[in-house]
Amino acid sequence: MMTTKSVLVLKVGGALLQCEMGMARLMDAAAEMIAAGQQVILVHGGGCLVDEQLTANGKETIKLDGLRVTPADQIAIVVGALAGSSNKILQAAAAKAGIVSIGMSLGDGNVVTAKIKDERLGLVGEVEPKDATYLNFILSQGWMPICSSIAISSQGEMLNVNADQAATALAKLVNGTLVLLSDVSGVLDGKGQLIHSLNKSEIEHLVAQGVIEKGMKVKVEAALEVAQWMGKPVQVASWRDAEQLKTLVKGGSVGTQIQP
Numbered sequence: 001m002m003t004t005k006s007v008l009v010l011k012v013g014g015a016l017l018q019c020e021m022g023m024a025r026l027m028d029a030a031a032e033m034i035a036a037g038q039q040v041i042l043v044h045g046g047g048c049l050v051d052e053q054l055t056a057n058g059k060e061t062i063k064l065d066g067l068r069v070t071p072a073d074q075i076a077i078v079v080g081a082l083a084g085s086s087n088k089i090l091q092a093a094a095a096k097a098g099i100v101s102i103g104m105s106l107g108d109g110n111v112v113t114a115k116i117k118d119e120r121l122g123l124v125g126e127v128e129p130k131d132a133t134y135l136n137f138i139l140s141q142g143w144m145p146i147c148s149s150i151a152i153s154s155q156g157e158m159l160n161v162n163a164d165q166a167a168t169a170l171a172k173l174v175n176g177t178l179v180l181l182s183d184v185s186g187v188l189d190g191k192g193q194l195i196h197s198l199n200k201s202e203i204e205h206l207v208a209q210g211v212i213e214k215g216m217k218v219k220v221e222a223a224l225e226v227a228q229w230m231g232k233p234v235q236v237a238s239w240r241d242a243e244q245l246k247t248l249v250k251g252g253s254v255g256t257q258i259q260p
């Protein structure tokens with residue numbers, strides 16, 4: 001079982017939501033951890049569901065450095081896809097695995113403060129940890145929070161937050177162990193081989209070379225921020241590999257370790 005007693009903050013990317021088997025395996029692994037007394041917070045993306053819904057509504061998507069430009073006329077669609085469909089798809093999978101979950105977003109229970117990140121990105125949010133009371137209550141009941149990356153600013157704006165950055169804020173909030181699960185086995189080098197460990201200067205080098213880009217650049221930078229803040233490594237791994245999930249349940253290292 002997990003050797004760590006700290007809260008496990010598991011972030012899953014949107015592609016998981018399109019894979020029944022992947023969701024079932026992940027929820028079984030989470031149920032096993034929770035049964036063993038490990039507290040788990042699940043944070044999710046859903047970028048591919050947002051893409052689908054925007055296209056269905058005749059909207060175009062522009063991404064800047066891995067972040068989706070979110071104009072006012074798109075936010076309702078983004079909120080529906082992330083805080084609605086994606087969140088409920090995961091709650092349904094959790095229920096099937098016997099997990100009692102609380103579907104929530106960054107806008108709930110004062111968990112974070114949120115503000116507009118950069119005017120050029122529109123309604124995209126930047127969040128900072130605020131108050132862990134709500135999350136701690138849920139966890140103390142043996143329930144699993146399933147959190148979408150929709151935040152609400154003090155001005156009352158609904159904001160679209162990158163889900164890796166959402167997970168970063170929650171991991172800091174509860175002083176947890178962050179694991180970022182994606183559809184790739186970890187950070188890959190220029191030849192597509194898995195890199196087992198990366199530090200700050202190696203990351204900077206690979207970003208400058210264009211080997212780490214787009215969503216992975218955002219992810220690795222989020223991981224590095226938490227690794228440095230906690231003084232311990234953050235894992236970037238895949239939800240696709242059932243063996244990896246088993247190793248994770250046992251507290252082992254999988255994928256790429258981002259070093260502080």
Ligand SMILES: Nc1ncnc2c1ncn2[C@@H]1O[C@H](COP(=O)(O)OP(=O)(O)O)[C@@H](O)[C@H]1O
Pocket residue numbers: 012013014015045047164181182183184186187188189211212213214215216217219
């Ligand atoms: N060096 C790299 N290693 C692995 N993936 C990379 C790398 N550079 C860019 N990527 C891209 O980043 C994607 C993962 O980021 P993202 O799509 O945001 O995932 P998620 O939805 O799981 O958060 C990969 O599927 C891949 O297309």
Ligand SMILES: CC(=O)N[C@@H](CCC(=O)OP(=O)(O)O)C(=O)O
Pocket residue numbers: 012013014015044045046047048050066067068078082124125149160161162163164215
């Ligand atoms: C601002 C921003 O880019 N928000 C993301 C939120 C979802 C997300 O991060 O989904 P994945 O984890 O599946 O990539 C988006 O709109 O796609």
